[in-house]
Amino acid sequence: MQLTEIRIAGFGGQGVMLSAHIIGKAAAVYQGAYATMTQSFGPEARGGAASAQVILSDRPVLYPYVTRPDILIAMSQEAYHRFLPELKPNGLLLVESDLVRISDLPAGVRVHSIPATRLAEELGRRMVLNVVMVGFFGAITALLEPDALRKAVIDSVPPATRDLNVRAFEKGFEYGLSTLHGERKIETDHPPLPLESQH
Amino acid sequence: MPHADPKGVLTGVHFMDGDHAACEGAIAAGARFAAGYPITPSTEIVERFAARIPTVGGVFIQMEDELAASIAIAGAVWAGAKAFTVTSGPGFSLMMEHIGFAAMTETPCVFINVQRGGPSTGLPTLPAQADMMQARWGSHGDYEIIALCPNSPQECFDLAIRAFNLAEEFRVPVMFMMDEVVGHMTEKVVIPPAEQIQIYPRRHTRLPPGEYKPFEPGPDLVPDMVHAGEGYRFHVTGLTHDERGYPSMTVAAQDRLVKRLKAKITRAADRLACYETDGVEGADVVVVCYGITSRVALRAVHLARERGVKVGWLRLITVWPFPTKQLRALARQIKAFVVPELNLGQMVLEVERAAAGQAETISVPHAGGGVHDPEQILDAIMEVVR
Numbered sequence: 034m035q036l037t038e039i040r041i042a043g044f045g046g047q048g049v050m051l052s053a054h055i056i057g058k059a060a061a062v063y064q065g066a067y068a069t070m071t072q073s074f075g076p077e078a079r080g081g082a083a084s085a086q087v088i089l090s091d092r093p094v095l096y097p098y099v100t101r102p103d104i105l106i107a108m109s110q111e112a113y114h115r116f117l118p119e120l121k122p123n124g125l126l127l128v129e130s131d132l133v134r135i136s137d138l139p140a141g142v143r144v145h146s147i148p149a150t151r152l153a154e155e156l157g158r159r160m161v162l163n164v165v166m167v168g169f170f171g172a173i174t175a176l177l178e179p180d181a182l183r184k185a186v187i188d189s190v191p192p193a194t195r196d197l198n199v200r201a202f203e204k205g206f207e208y209g210l211s212t213l214h215g216e217r218k219i220e221t222d223h224p225p226l227p228l229e230s231q232h
Numbered sequence: 233m234p235h236a237d238p239k240g241v242l243t244g245v246h247f248m249d250g251d252h253a254a255c256e257g258a259i260a261a262g263a264r265f266a267a268g269y270p271i272t273p274s275t276e277i278v279e280r281f282a283a284r285i286p287t288v289g290g291v292f293i294q295m296e297d298e299l300a301a302s303i304a305i306a307g308a309v310w311a312g313a314k315a316f317t318v319t320s321g322p323g324f325s326l327m328m329e330h331i332g333f334a335a336m337t338e339t340p341c342v343f344i345n346v347q348r349g350g351p352s353t354g355l356p357t358l359p360a361q362a363d364m365m366q367a368r369w370g371s372h373g374d375y376e377i378i379a380l381c382p383n384s385p386q387e388c389f390d391l392a393i394r395a396f397n398l399a400e401e402f403r404v405p406v407m408f409m410m411d412e413v414v415g416h417m418t419e420k421v422v423i424p425p426a427e428q429i430q431i432y433p434r435r436h437t438r439l440p441p442g443e444y445k446p447f448e449p450g451p452d453l454v455p456d457m458v459h460a461g462e463g464y465r466f467h468v469t470g471l472t473h474d475e476r477g478y479p480s481m482t483v484a485a486q487d488r489l490v491k492r493l494k495a496k497i498t499r500a501a502d503r504l505a506c507y508e509t510d511g512v513e514g515a516d517v518v519v520v521c522y523g524i525t526s527r528v529a530l531r532a533v534h535l536a537r538e539r540g541v542k543v544g545w546l547r548l549i550t551v552w553p554f555p556t557k558q559l560r561a562l563a564r565q566i567k568a569f570v571v572p573e574l575n576l577g578q579m580v581l582e583v584e585r586a587a588a589g590q591a592e593t594i595s596v597p598h599a600g601g602g603v604h605d606p607e608q609i610l611d612a613i614m615e616v617v618r
Contacts, residue, residue: 054247054418057247057418057419058247061247061419061420062245062246062247062420067419067420068247068419068420069417069418069419070247070417070418070419071413071416071417071418072416094419095527095528095530095531095534096527096528096531096603096606097413097417097524097527097603098603185247
């Protein structure tokens with residue numbers, strides 16, 4: 034896996050940190066890659082914007098912060114506006130379609146959207162929207178093995194909510210596959226994104 | 233050496249931040265007492281200890297302030313526990329008196345400082361490495377400590393165990409100098425089985441009460457201990473004391489005691505020296521760094537090598553005692569040291585002292601609140617070879 038910088042942002046309570054934790058854990062613990070996760074602390078982390086950063090690589094990660102993300106997962110309008118400018122040209126943007134209105138999109142950015150909150154509500158618990166998003170991320174990017182992500186979900190949530198979270202993951206993953214319209218086969222045969230190495 | 237008590241070892245592969253990993257390292261090392269006054273960015277360490285220690289068997293006390301926390305651990309040690317406290321800059325300042333007390337009374341213990349921007353309350357949630365000289369010199373009088381500096385969550389675990397082992401072996405307070413980035417970053421942490429973790433046990437006397445003298449040193453200049461309630465008479469004081477532990481305020485007693493406190497560490501300096509290198513052989517420039525800055529610096533080193541510069545990288549793991557002899561030998565082979573750190577120039581003074589004029593020493597300061605841009609370090613490297 035080439036070095037991939039991911040920014041996940043939304044508002045407090047959406048489970049932004051947990052989704053970043055699951056992605057990092059899937060890479061580092063279940064797929065033998067390297068992952069470094071950092072998060073915003075302090076006043077900016079309260080209430081409004083919540084943001085987490087994960088760097089995935091097949092080599093040890095040196096610089097710990099995301100500077101030009103390859104992938105931005107935006108789960109609120111504020112997060113979209115705040116972090117879109119730092120997304121790499123030709124980067125990938127994943128959005129919560131009911132919460133983010135796409136505007137001023139730079140040319141070259143690939144966008145995929147999912148009504149993650151609504152899908153989570155269909156499962157009975159709005160709070161699993163972050164895990165729906167992780168499933169969606171897994172299907173769209175094909176960066177990580179689905180099973181690694183699934184194990185990381187199971188390993189990161191309270192035992193009583195495991196089944197619900199696995200269903201949330203599958204729902205997001207299926208939604209992602211369906212939005213790819215069968216392009217997925219091609220994408221898994223090649224690196225899914227034209228990424229530059231940090232090293 | 234005996235191995236760790238499996239009860240305290242969370243064997244497995246984890247995705248964990250540096251604070252949590254340091255806590256697991258402390259528990260694996262046998263720490264069964266912590267006292268603290270929680271402070272960002274170190275809070276997660278005591279939070280985890282408070283949650284975990286009832287299942288292992290031990291005590292956490294949230295004290296009224298850092299003075300109390302730092303002396304409570306001394307009490308716990310003399311009652312038989314392995315003990316530590318956890319803080320950040322403002323709390324570390326308040327603990328200085330008791331670091332001196334621990335050094336003077338040869339109380340083995342660990343002080344974890346997750347460094348944030350200062351002075352004073354400074355930048356509670358943001359990184360710095362500006363307490364490095366304070367760790368060495370913060371308390372009054374002549375004394376020695378050991379200080380270790382991890383650069384990843386994995387090393388927070390591994391080095392926390394070494395910190396406790398060194399504290400026991402040398403009967404000295406060990407400073408565990410993390411920084412906010414290392415404390416709050418989450419990475420893979422592998423915790424091995426207990427039987428693969430070696431633990432330096434408390435140096436307990438084999439002499440019976442009556443023959444035992446609490447501050448009579450062995451051949452390594454370190455005395456053996458006893459604990460309260462075991463039937464031994466002993467006296468622990470911050471006053472200059474003789475081998476029986478009684479105050480003895482004479483020039484001769486002061487000379488004997490303070491010189492021994494220093495010598496027990498300096499005599500072992502070669503054995504304590506611990507650093508990691510990359511491409512130092514044949515280098516023109518060597519970047520000397522520690523903690524989170526070492527990772528940013530390695531990125532800069534890679535960039536410089538792409539431009540054809542012969543540049544090495546030396547990461548200090550044991551920061552105090554400073555590996556003077558090793559760096560002096562290296563200074564003879566190179567043109568310059570480049571020293572980036574999240575302060576306005578602290579360990580660079582030690583590098584300069586070690587270089588003793590044989591190699592140029594360039595400081596790459598950063599006032600804290602973030603990490604260097606690798607380009608800043610690269611620029612310093614390129615400037616030297618120009």
